[in-house]
Amino acid sequence: xxxxxxxxxxxxxxxxxxxxxxxxxxxxxxxxxxxxxxxxxxxxxxxxxxxxxxxxxxxxxxxxxxxxxxxxxxxxxxxxxxxxxxxxxxxxxxxxxxxxxxxxxxxxxxxxxxxxxxxxxxxxxxxxxxxxxxxxxxxxxxxxxxxxxxxxxxxxxxxxxxxxxxxxxxxxxxxxxxxxxxxxxxxxxxxxxxxxxxxxxxxxxxxxxxxxxxxxxxxxxxxxxxxxxxxxxxxxxxxxxxxxxxxxxxxxxxxxxxxxxxxxxxxxxxxxxxxxxxxxxxxxxxxxxxxxxxxxxxxxxxxxxxxxxxxxxxxxxxxxxxxxxxxxxxxxxxxxxxxxxxxxxxxxxxxxxxxxxxxxxxxxxxxxxxxxxxxxxxxxxxxxxxxxxxxxxxxxxxxxxxxxxxxxxxxxx
Amino acid sequence: xxxxxxxxxxxxxxxxxxxxxxxxxxxxxxxxxxxxxxxxxxxxxxxxxxxxxxxxxxxxxxxxxxxxxxxxxxxxxxxxxxxxxxxxxxxxxxxxxxxxxxxxxxxxxxxxxxxxxxxxxxxxxxxxxxxxxxxxxxxxxxxxxxxxxxxxxxxxxxxxxxxxxxxxxxxxxxxxxxxxxxxxxxxxxxxxxxxxxxxxxxxxxxxxxxxxxxxxxxxxxxxxxxxxxxxxxxxxxxxxxxxxxxxxxxxxxxxxxxxxxxxxxxxxxxxxxxxxxxxxxxxxxxx
Numbered sequence: 140x141x142x143x144x145x146x147x148x149x150x151x152x153x154x155x156x157x158x159x160x161x162x163x164x165x166x167x168x169x170x171x172x173x174x175x176x177x178x179x180x181x182x183x184x185x186x187x188x189x190x191x192x193x194x195x196x197x198x199x200x201x202x203x204x205x206x207x208x209x210x211x212x213x214x215x216x217x218x219x220x221x222x223x224x225x226x227x228x229x230x231x232x233x234x235x236x237x238x239x240x241x242x243x244x245x246x247x248x249x250x251x252x253x254x255x256x257x258x259x260x261x262x263x264x265x266x267x268x269x270x271x272x273x274x275x276x277x278x279x280x281x282x283x284x285x286x287x288x289x290x291x292x293x294x295x296x297x298x299x300x301x302x303x304x305x306x307x308x309x310x311x312x313x314x315x316x317x318x319x320x321x322x323x324x325x326x327x328x329x330x331x332x333x334x335x336x337x338x339x340x341x342x343x344x345x346x347x348x349x350x351x352x353x354x355x356x357x358x359x360x361x362x363x364x365x366x367x368x369x370x371x372x373x374x375x376x377x378x379x380x381x382x383x384x385x386x387x388x389x390x391x392x393x394x395x396x397x398x399x400x401x402x403x404x405x406x407x408x409x410x411x412x413x414x415x416x417x418x419x420x421x422x423x424x425x426x427x428x429x430x431x432x433x434x435x436x437x438x439x440x441x442x443x444x445x446x447x448x449x450x451x452x453x454x455x456x457x458x459x460x461x462x463x464x465x466x467x468x469x470x471x472x473x474x475x476x477x478x479x480x481x482x483x484x485x486x487x488x489x490x491x492x493x494x495x496x497x498x499x500x501x502x503x504x505x506x507x508x509x510x511x512x513x514x515x516x517x518x519x520x521x522x523x524x525x526x527x528x529x530x531x532x533x534x535x536x537x538x539x540x541x542x543x544x545x546x547x548x549x550x551x552x
Numbered sequence: 553x554x555x556x557x558x559x560x561x562x563x564x565x566x567x568x569x570x571x572x573x574x575x576x577x578x579x580x581x582x583x584x585x586x587x588x589x590x591x592x593x594x595x596x597x598x599x600x601x602x603x604x605x606x607x608x609x610x611x612x613x614x615x616x617x618x619x620x621x622x623x624x625x626x627x628x629x630x631x632x633x634x635x636x637x638x639x640x641x642x643x644x645x646x647x648x649x650x651x652x653x654x655x656x657x658x659x660x661x662x663x664x665x666x667x668x669x670x671x672x673x674x675x676x677x678x679x680x681x682x683x684x685x686x687x688x689x690x691x692x693x694x695x696x697x698x699x700x701x702x703x704x705x706x707x708x709x710x711x712x713x714x715x716x717x718x719x720x721x722x723x724x725x726x727x728x729x730x731x732x733x734x735x736x737x738x739x740x741x742x743x744x745x746x747x748x749x750x751x752x753x754x755x756x757x758x759x760x761x762x763x764x765x766x767x768x769x770x771x772x773x774x775x776x777x778x779x780x781x782x783x784x785x786x787x788x789x790x791x792x793x794x795x796x797x798x799x800x801x802x803x804x805x806x807x808x809x810x811x812x813x814x815x816x817x818x819x820x821x822x823x824x825x826x827x828x829x830x831x832x833x834x835x836x837x838x839x
Contacts (some may be wrong), residue, residue, distance in 0.1 A: 149664040160652035363659040456648050459607065460666035461637010463630040547610045550648055
């Protein structure tokens with residue numbers, strides 16, 4: 140035990156001394172390792188962020204896992220009784236204690252901007268929709284219960300819309316007209332970011348308030364559902380019971396609406412097929428990272444081998460003063476490992492600084508990531524573990540060469 | 553008590569695609585604590601191989617090699633390494649100090665392979681040892697900032713810092729001028745005497761060899777004892793007792809070493825009187 144302790148401490152001291160003496164060479168060789176580890180860690184961390192961005196994008200369009208979409212239509216092509224459907228829907232939500240559910244209706248509303256009136260795409264939703272689709276709000280906030288109780292409809296608009304009305308401070312409760320002459324005055328309560336391809340204004344409003352706007356101005360200004368899809372119903376449920384719930388919801392709503400009505404319940408979120416939809420991204424990113432690391436390791440092995448050849452005499456001297464073959468092997472390995480771990484730590488720190496910099500986050504997120512994940516701990520650990528592994532592998536060959544040194548020949552060399 | 557014993561030791565190597573080559577042939581040698589042994593031999597005579605064996609760096613092909621009564625073959629490689637570090641000290645011709653390390657770090661190096669108190673107090677012990685060889689003021693000097701003599705003193709401090717029982721000096725003055733060589737040998741002698749260590753000096757300088765009490769000549773792998781140190785010079789052992797091997801070739805009887813003139817201090821300083829290496833009087837050579 141005592142021998143093992145002194146042996147270990149001695150080997151680390153020797154390794155440190157060796158690194159100190161050859162600091163220029165070590166520094167140069169380690170730059171490669173640090174860059175490789177930095178690249179690996181950065182790629183893995185960015186991969187996680189890109190995955191997060193993809194998930195958020197998917198969630199924004201089709202909801203979080205598991206989101207069930209319910210739609211109903213009459214078999215004879217007639218109009219579905221919306222009130223009956225709403226009642227059946229509410230009853231089903233209550234029965235299964237589903238807290239996150241929303242109606243979603245697409246519509247167009249006339250908004251008289253100062254540059255002229257414009258039909259603006261609007262989605263009429265319920266309160267939980269923002270949470271269900273992880274909507275990112277840059278100004279103001281998503282709808283609250285207080286907004287639902289307003290007499291004037293509340294709006295959450297995109298940045299293009301907000302620009303059109305002059306980017307007013309939301310604390311001043313800016314208003315816009317909706318509809319034609321008999322339209323309503325709506326209050327803008329929140330702003331969500333527009334994707335880079337979005338150039339037209341759009342907005343959300345609460346489904347119940349849309350009904351009030353239509354009731355006030357039935358003649359003009361609104362175009363109901365230009366896509367002909369009717370109102371959709373979404374519910375966010377635990378993935379584990381989603382399959383079972385799909386059947387139950389179809390049965391219950393179908394029964395409530397009676398014969399002649401077809402009810403469809405589908406799961407449409409990105410995780411609906413069970414397998415990892417980002418597997419390909421992960422594999423590609425991982426492959427690149429491994430290649431980068433291999434290149435760094437090759438450079439290190441090269442330098443380490445040349446160095447050991449130059450150190451034959453020193454190794455011979457150490458052997459003649461009592462260094463066992465195992466000790467020489469361990470010391471040469473330790474040099475490599477100590478050095479690469481230090482370089483790995485530097486590389487990981489550089490990667491953290493790089494990935495967490497606002498510029499990189501903006502570039503990677505493209506304004507689409509609301510919950511920018513913190514630097515992934517597993518990426519940092521992977522970087523350090525890879526550095527240690529590369530150090531051990533790169534030290535292995537030189538250590539084997541060092542053990543084979545013939546002592547007296549080495550000294551007289 | 554015998555520290556090191558070689559009995560009829562043979563060392564053979566097998567060069568690729570060539571017949572076996574005998575480097576050492578029937579070598580017998582006994583070294584006890586406090587002994588002063590010199591071994592003289594030309595290049596290629598097998599000195600390095602003998603040094604390997606005495607330093608437990610190699611094992612004989614046949615014969616007996618014992619250290620402190622234990623056959624070397626019965627000791628594992630790692631145990632032999634540890635035994636070498638703890639009980640044998642090397643002094644090399646080219647000093648072989650580690651470049652880029654201070655004198656203190658060089659002397660500390662063997663203590664990295666020690667255990668217990670020696671390991672944990674290594675810097676103190678190394679500084680004390682350097683003090684003893686007169687380099688207490690050069691602890692932080694790099695080898696390339698030291699003179700040849702100072703470097704060899706550091707090397708001596710390094711070889712003695714673990715208190716070895718056997719000091720193997722391989723051409724210890726080969727890279728030094730005569731005066732410095734003499735003072736270095738005096739230092740080694742003094743420290744060895746003080747610590748009671750045995751000193752085996754391998755050299756091709758008869759003047760250095762004569763400082764020892766027991767003299768041997770190694771020629772073509774055969775070790776012969778030389779009773780009269782004056783006979784150390786020449787191509788081959790003269791009227792020496794052949795321990796093993798074939799009869800030695802004729803010696804150079806005209807050498808001043810042969811006639812003992814150098815030993816008696818009759819050669820003027822700086823003069824060269826014979827075919828052997830030039831040397832100055834060796835007042836310490838009294839054996």
